[in-house]
Amino acid sequence: MRNYIKGAAIATMMVFSLASCRKESDTVRNFSYLDVVTWDKAQKSYGEKFKILWEGLNSNYGIWDYEKELGLDWDAVYDKYYPKFTELDTLSKTGKVTDDKLRELVQEVVDPLHDGHLFIMVQNHMTGNFIAVSPNSDRNKKEREKDYNEAQVGGQNLKPSLTYYYNTPGKLKDFKTVDATASTQLLSVVDSLSGWSKRILDSTSRKTLVTQEELISEFVAKTMENEIDQVRALKSNAQIIDGINTLALKYAYLNIPGVHVLDENLIKSGIDMTYALFEGNIAYLRFDSFSITPYLTAFVTEKSKLQPYAQQLSAQVAEVWYSWFNAIQELHKTKQLGGVIIDVRGNGGGMASDYACVLGALLPSGGHHAMDTRMKRGIGRYDYSPILPQVMPTYEGAHVTVTEPIVVLTNLHSVSMSEMTAVGAKVVDNAKVVGTRTWGGLCGLMGNDAYSVNYAGHIGVEGETPVYVYCPCEASFTKDGQLLEGVGVTPDIEVHLDKTAWNNGLGPDSQLDRAIQYITTGK
Amino acid sequence: MRNKAFLIVAVLMMLPVGLRAQWRVGVIEGAVYNIHSQDVHYMTDFSLNGAFGLNSGISGQYSFNKWLGVRADLIFAQKNYKMSRTDLNNVDYNYLNNYLLLPVMASFSFGGDNFPLRGFANLGYYGGLWLTSHRFGTDYNVMSEKTYEFAGPVAFNQERDNRLDMGLVGGVGMELRCNKHLGVQIEARCYYSLTSQVKEYMKVKDYRYDTTIGLQAGVYYIF
Numbered sequence: 111m112r113n114y115i116k117g118a119a120i121a122t123m124m125v126f127s128l129a130s131c132r133k134e135s136d137t138v139r140n141f142s143y144l145d146v147v148t149w150d151k152a153q154k155s156y157g158e159k160f161k162i163l164w165e166g167l168n169s170n171y172g173i174w175d176y177e178k179e180l181g182l183d184w185d186a187v188y189d190k191y192y193p194k195f196t197e198l199d200t201l202s203k204t205g206k207v208t209d210d211k212l213r214e215l216v217q218e219v220v221d222p223l224h225d226g227h228l229f230i231m232v233q234n235h236m237t238g239n240f241i242a243v244s245p246n247s248d249r250n251k252k253e254r255e256k257d258y259n260e261a262q263v264g265g266q267n268l269k270p271s272l273t274y275y276y277n278t279p280g281k282l283k284d285f286k287t288v289d290a291t292a293s294t295q296l297l298s299v300v301d302s303l304s305g306w307s308k309r310i311l312d313s314t315s316r317k318t319l320v321t322q323e324e325l326i327s328e329f330v331a332k333t334m335e336n337e338i339d340q341v342r343a344l345k346s347n348a349q350i351i352d353g354i355n356t357l358a359l360k361y362a363y364l365n366i367p368g369v370h371v372l373d374e375n376l377i378k379s380g381i382d383m384t385y386a387l388f389e390g391n392i393a394y395l396r397f398d399s400f401s402i403t404p405y406l407t408a409f410v411t412e413k414s415k416l417q418p419y420a421q422q423l424s425a426q427v428a429e430v431w432y433s434w435f436n437a438i439q440e441l442h443k444t445k446q447l448g449g450v451i452i453d454v455r456g457n458g459g460g461m462a463s464d465y466a467c468v469l470g471a472l473l474p475s476g477g478h479h480a481m482d483t484r485m486k487r488g489i490g491r492y493d494y495s496p497i498l499p500q501v502m503p504t505y506e507g508a509h510v511t512v513t514e515p516i517v518v519l520t521n522l523h524s525v526s527m528s529e530m531t532a533v534g535a536k537v538v539d540n541a542k543v544v545g546t547r548t549w550g551g552l553c554g555l556m557g558n559d560a561y562s563v564n565y566a567g568h569i570g571v572e573g574e575t576p577v578y579v580y581c582p583c584e585a586s587f588t589k590d591g592q593l594l595e596g597v598g599v600t601p602d603i604e605v606h607l608d609k610t611a612w613n614n615g616l617g618p619d620s621q622l623d624r625a626i627q628y629i630t631t632g633k
Numbered sequence: 634m635r636n637k638a639f640l641i642v643a644v645l646m647m648l649p650v651g652l653r654a655q656w657r658v659g660v661i662e663g664a665v666y667n668i669h670s671q672d673v674h675y676m677t678d679f680s681l682n683g684a685f686g687l688n689s690g691i692s693g694q695y696s697f698n699k700w701l702g703v704r705a706d707l708i709f710a711q712k713n714y715k716m717s718r719t720d721l722n723n724v725d726y727n728y729l730n731n732y733l734l735l736p737v738m739a740s741f742s743f744g745g746d747n748f749p750l751r752g753f754a755n756l757g758y759y760g761g762l763w764l765t766s767h768r769f770g771t772d773y774n775v776m777s778e779k780t781y782e783f784a785g786p787v788a789f790n791q792e793r794d795n796r797l798d799m800g801l802v803g804g805v806g807m808e809l810r811c812n813k814h815l816g817v818q819i820e821a822r823c824y825y826s827l828t829s830q831v832k833e834y835m836k837v838k839d840y841r842y843d844t845t846i847g848l849q850a851g852v853y854y855i856f
Contacts, residue, residue: 131827132670136838140675168837178792185836462776483774487726489674490831490839492793495772496783503777554776563721563775565676584776 138489141166141569141577142561152576154235156207160195162577163219163230164188166569172484172553172585173225174491176593182222184491191219202236209234213241221245224596226551227526229580231572240573246550246596250522257522257546260607263614267456267523268607270396270622271615272386284387286433288426290405291398292347292380295372295423299354302368303361304338307331334361349573351377373420375404381427385434388448391441392629394622395434395468396453400460400527402431402467435471435509442510449515449629452531455545455621459526462554463503469531470504472512473538477501480534481552482587486566500586502534515632516541517625520601525549532599533588543601544625550598553582603628655696656856657816661706663688663849669714669728671841678720684727686711688847694740704740704755709733710824712843723773723780728787734761734824736802749810754803759824761798763789792834798843800826808853818851 139148141162152158168184171177177184194215198207212234220230226246233240251258261268275281310331314320320328334357341353351372358371383397405427408416416424441447452468470478481500487493518535520528520543529548535541558568567583570576587593608620627633665688673679690708697703709731716726738757744750769784789796806820824847829840 132842133829133838133840135672135674135840138672138674138837138839165837168835175790188836477777477779483776485772485774487772488679489676489837490793491835492790496768496785498772498774498781498783499777500774501777501779556775560775562678563773565679586776 138165138169140561140565141575142170142558142567144571144574149570149575156198156202156212157192157196159232159577160192160219162569163216163232163579164192166577166579167220167223167581168491169489170486170566170569170579170581170583171223171225171228171491172486172494172566172582173593173595175494176585176595177223180222180224187219187222191215207234207236209237209239209241213243216241216243217245217248221248224249224550225553225582226549226595226598227553227555227580227582231578233576235576240578249596250549254522254547257606260546260609261456261521261523267398267458268521269382269398269615270453270455270519270619272384272394272396273615274617274619275386275388275622280389282386282388283391284433284437285385286430287382287384288430289382290376290380290423290427291382292377294382295377295380296347296350296354299358299369299372300338300341302366303334303357306364306366306369307334307338311335330361330364347377370417370419373408373417373423376408376420376423381405383427383430385430385437387437388451388626390448390626390630391437391446392448392451392626393434393437393441394451394453395431396455397468398457400457400462400464400468402427403461403463406431406467431467438472438512439510442512442514447512447514449517450512451517451519451622451625451629452535453519453622454524454528454531455519455521456523457525457528458523459528459530459551462527462530464527465530465534466503466505469516469518469534469538469541470502471509472516473504474511475504475506475509478504478534478538479589480530480537482589482591483554484585484587485564486583487564489565494585497587497591502530513540515629517628518543519621519625520545520548520599521607521621522546522549522598524599525551526554529594529599530586532601533594536599536602537589542603542628543599544603544605544628545601545621546604546606547600548598550594550596552586552594552599554584554586555580555582657694657696657853659692659694659816659818659851659853661688661690661692661708661849661851663820663822663847665710665712665845665847667712667714667730667843667845669712669841669843672839678718680717680719682715682717684713684715686713686729686845688849690734692851692853694853696740696742699746700742702740702742703737704757705735705737707733707735710761710845710847712845714843721773723771725770726768726772727770729767729769731764731766732761732798733764734759734798734802736824738802738804742808751808751810752805753808753818753820754805755820755822756803757801759798759800759802763794763796763798763830766794793831795828795830795832797828798826798830799828800824810855814855816853816855818853820849820851822847822849 223245230243231240310327314328344350355371381401386394405424408424409428480502482497483500485495487495518532529552532543564583569579572578605624611617665686668683688710692706694702694704712730718724736759738755740755742753744752766787773780804820804822808816808818810816824845826843
């Protein structure tokens, strides 16, 4: 009996000793913010930069299952490229690691990824420069060269123009346009400051004798010129806005016309928008970014809080949008509306709330189930939420539901919200997508500040951390379950832009003409 | 380690068989409470909470003598858990995971010879199969700024999900011997998984384990 008890006791001990056999998980860091410990090693090591890029994407990227289906083995990428980045560390001790060399390696690592928004910046600590890589841009340039070039002019996104239609009698019944792009807003202040300093310097240089007051002005003007040059050398829009606002405050006492503190909300994206009413009562709206909401909100609800310049700006944007919206309301009610064209060619996307001001303004209130979505929910590559409806906002004020034909005009540089609008149009019975296949970046993003809502998205801080990744936090699917990352939205009616005829905007626009043809003929 | 433990059980089984050696079979019903262990890493407001589930099955035991037997059960058990966000109201996940478990245990019985009530303790290993997984709850879609309810099966990901479940099992309980052939048991049991619910499918190791405690009642026919 004693032996049995002994045996049982030993067995019990053996069994419980196994309780410690659970393995410990690795420590996974959150790379979304500035933190000395998190980023310290990566400041001076290419190998550590790679590890952050790899690990950050491993936890944050939202479509690993899609990449797996397309044949990517992310672990194999680590095995292959970590040694190559550590080789750069060795090389950096004896020679220089050039930006091109670093870019080439980063490109090799991320180019197989299909997310259309993905944008990577890695700092080369040998040169101090940031190299930038956009996998989908590389893919589109390579695989869709014709479409890519068709949608560009002089290295910039092609800007659809109505000059030909405006100048041709009988084409347009109404036309309104506004340029409130960030660059225009920034330039207007910089030019005002610069103009003032030049005038002062010109006037003092022509004089042999200057007063003490003029000497002070000359000193101020020279200082200002230097400061303007410093602001011009800044790289990110956020830094430029900060720089300009600092100058505007500093020199406010001079009361220089056109110099004012910029409204961050209104300048973040800026907007360039055109409304036209074509013969046949076709209401046309073109805009270069989905940033209508801040202007309309400012115009409608915050007018009294705004500075005079911002009041004027929001009023100009609101006037163009309301002209389009009101034309649709009136013409539909009198049964004269021919159709609606939403031109998102060259539109890089923007705010989801803008859906309500564009396609959502033509649909019934209560939201539009345009797509489905899936959130990242955990650090594991395949930790996702269930597929949830992606109900886009619709216009909630009193408005008509457009039953006339709707066309969304797209090209390769229709990105993100432009593509959401195109996908939305595909599930609206009276809407068609006309043009060429879009960019292929529909997964949504939030700002760094909202990282912890999904614990997914951006890696690092742009221009500040040694690695920065502009990374979506969710996956967007069409209602029939397709993920269009790296592919884009295929138009219902494919038509290319005849660039010869278009003649830099002076001639007819073959894509727009095809849209008008569909609306007027139904074919 | 596992092989050694099996060896010990085998040795115990080969001990001299007493005169009272006998078979018994029975059915088990009960409830379990599962605690899911997972490193939340930097997701500091992820809150993992245990959840109740069902537990039922059949049981067989061969007793070598009055105090030692070997017992095997075939159990359907649920290893459920909840995931919510302490700082975000609208994220609430309830996972229902159905398992088929096969615990094989040494069963030690003790108590007075003349009492109908005897105590027992079971200790051993279990192997199991993760049969199905479902989840229901609510999640918040930041893009459309809406909360959605969801409910449905979770498809297994062959690369990630480890459907083979193994670990330790132990329990203590009491048996009321109603007559020569009928015994009623009540047992508190614990399944302690040693295999992670996720495979080592990525370089970054992220292990997830379950500890399932339960209270079950069993009715046995003793041959």
